Amino acid sequence: MAPPTHWTLPAPPGEVRVLVSGYQSWSEAELRPLTERQSVPLMRWRHEQGHDPAFLPSGEAGVWRSHTLIALIRPDGGGWVGCAGDAAATFTHWEARAGEGNIKVTCTQEGTPTEVAWEETGNVIGTVEALAARLGQAMTARTPPPLRVWCSWYSYYREVTLGAVLDNARLARELDLPFDVFQLDDGFQAGIGDWLDPSPDFGGHARDLPGPLSELGFTPGLWLAPFLAAPTSRLAAEHPEWLLRGEDGTPLLAGHNWGTPHHALDTTHPEVRAWLRDLAATVRGWGYPYLKLDFLFGGALPGVRHDPTVSRAGAYRMGLQALRDGAGEDAFLLGCGAPLAASVGLVDAMRTGPDVAPLWEEESRRLWLGDATGPSARNALHTALSRWYQHAWYQPDPDVAIVRRERSLLNDEERGAVAGMLDVIGGLRASSDPLGGLDGHELGLLRRCLEISSPDRPRTLTRSLGGAVTHFGRGTFNLTGKAAEGIPAHGYREVPHD
Numbered sequence: 194m195a196p197p198t199h200w201t202l203p204a205p206p207g208e209v210r211v212l213v214s215g216y217q218s219w220s221e222a223e224l225r226p227l228t229e230r231q232s233v234p235l236m237r238w239r240h241e242q243g244h245d246p247a248f249l250p251s252g253e254a255g256v257w258r259s260h261t262l263i264a265l266i267r268p269d270g271g272g273w274v275g276c277a278g279d280a281a282a283t284f285t286h287w288e289a290r291a292g293e294g295n296i297k298v299t300c301t302q303e304g305t306p307t308e309v310a311w312e313e314t315g316n317v318i319g320t321v322e323a324l325a326a327r328l329g330q331a332m333t334a335r336t337p338p339p340l341r342v343w344c345s346w347y348s349y350y351r352e353v354t355l356g357a358v359l360d361n362a363r364l365a366r367e368l369d370l371p372f373d374v375f376q377l378d379d380g381f382q383a384g385i386g387d388w389l390d391p392s393p394d395f396g397g398h399a400r401d402l403p404g405p406l407s408e409l410g411f412t413p414g415l416w417l418a419p420f421l422a423a424p425t426s427r428l429a430a431e432h433p434e435w436l437l438r439g440e441d442g443t444p445l446l447a448g449h450n451w452g453t454p455h456h457a458l459d460t461t462h463p464e465v466r467a468w469l470r471d472l473a474a475t476v477r478g479w480g481y482p483y484l485k486l487d488f489l490f491g492g493a494l495p496g497v498r499h500d501p502t503v504s505r506a507g508a509y510r511m512g513l514q515a516l517r518d519g520a521g522e523d524a525f526l527l528g529c530g531a532p533l534a535a536s537v538g539l540v541d542a543m544r545t546g547p548d549v550a551p552l553w554e555e556e557s558r559r560l561w562l563g564d565a566t567g568p569s570a571r572n573a574l575h576t577a578l579s580r581w582y583q584h585a586w587y588q589p590d591p592d593v594a595i596v597r598r599e600r601s602l603l604n605d606e607e608r609g610a611v612a613g614m615l616d617v618i619g620g621l622r623a624s625s626d627p628l629g630g631l632d633g634h635e636l637g638l639l640r641r642c643l644e645i646s647s648p649d650r651p652r653t654l655t656r657s658l659g660g661a662v663t664h665f666g667r668g669t670f671n672l673t674g675k676a677a678e679g680i681p682a683h684g685y686r687e688v689p690h691d
């Protein structure tokens with residue numbers, strides 16, 4: 194562990210904004226006045242599942258924590274940017290603290306000490322992009338062309354069936370919708386950890402899907418949460434020695450989903466890595482060259498490992514490398530729920546925000562429980578937009594468009610804002626709508642959402658409509674609940690060009 198590095202910035206905290214990025218896909222990224230308060234979830238299980246429990250958001254007014262990169266922005270658009278040079282075996286932690294007429298910045302590292310850049314700049318946007326690109330190059334980022342993906346999660350959830358996926362794939366072909374990938378999400382498997390056996394409710398086996406999908410001309414995709422094991426899984430029962438442990442020697446119960454807490458695998462254990470390699474190779478052999486690898490934070494949780502000399506970032510990467518080795522160099526790997534910078538060079542794409550949902554937001558969860566990592570259109574926009582520069586690390590996946598009006602609480606403005614986000618981020622395109630129910634208007638919006646674009650850049654970081662990066666070259670987002678700058682609440686407007 195390297196000693197912390199400190200800087201004191203001669204700037205009045207009341208005039209400065211801070212750009213932060215949370216630990217993993219679902220953790221918040223924001224652009225806020227420095228004097229505001231960074232919220233931390235009240236619920237302990239949200240710390241493990243939405244954040245890094247070893248470096249949580251501060252919860253204090255005037256104190257902002259960020260992972261890998263931080264920027265402080267003066268009213269003239271200049272300021273300071275700090276960014277790790279490498280994240281393969283190191284977590285780099287930033288904290289900015291409002292002082293009396295100045296700002297104190299601290300950088301600490303967990304794992305192998307590695308160089309960090311710290312620059313004063315006249316143009317924060319350009320420097321954020323340049324330093325992020327430098328990290329991408331140092332870690333040989335994979336940035337293949339973006340894909341257009343239909344994913345089963347956001348309409349079928351765990352009730353997905355083999356028949357429903359095939360029906361949608363056939364319809365996509367009939368309607369000539371330009372999807373590249375049809376991806377089966379959570380729900381096909383016997384249990385978390387027991388990936389190779391089917392759920393009795395799935396109406397088939399995941400290995401039977403790639404054949405017909407390929408015949409229809411789609412690349413088959415499959416979801417896995419490879420670093421987790423449910424306490425009731427066969428995996429946990431047969432290999433208790435593979436589980437990450439607490440100080441007391443018992444397997445950790447970390448995070449909470451699917452109605453139960455779950456265990457995580459110890460990726461420093463050679464047998465775990467062999468199993469991960471085999472798992473990825475097996476599903477690849479079934480015909481899935483596209484894998485959505487979810488809940489990856491499980492591989493980096495604090496705990497007692499088989500090899501105690503390996504850092505958390507290093508342990509995580511050993512696990513991810515095993516999956517890459519099993520899937521093959523030419524497989525397309527999408528990370529999700531994943532420590533972001535530590536994945537660069539091993540994943541092709543990465544979820545860069547919380548889940549989209551067919552509703553604008555769950556205000557009570559965000560405001561009363563301090564948790565903005567939950568599924569909602571607002572949370573997805575807020576975070577994915579504030580990570581625009583990460584296209585230098587992987588293909589960003591800001592999650593799905595939702596174009597259906599049935600079984601959705603999103604209004605036209607909100608659907609338009611999600612479409613705007615997909616356009617300015619310029620990464621993966623995805624949809625989950627049941628294609629059978631869409632009318633002409635909705636299909637038109639879906640086709641627009643599937644149009645690949647290049648990443649846009651912010652026009653300014655000195656203004657924001659809602660505490661995120663909202664002002665882009667091509668358009669402006671209003672994430673607030675009131676009309677502002679001529680944009681309705683929750684809306685998006687393109688910037689007029691002459």
Ligand code: 9PG
Nearest residue numbers: 219242243346378379450487529548566
């Ligand atoms: C399947 C889903 C979908 C979805 C993923 C992930 O507790 N959480 O913070 C939490 C966040 C996201 C989440 C589940 C739990 O959804 O993002 O696309 O694949 O898993 O279960």
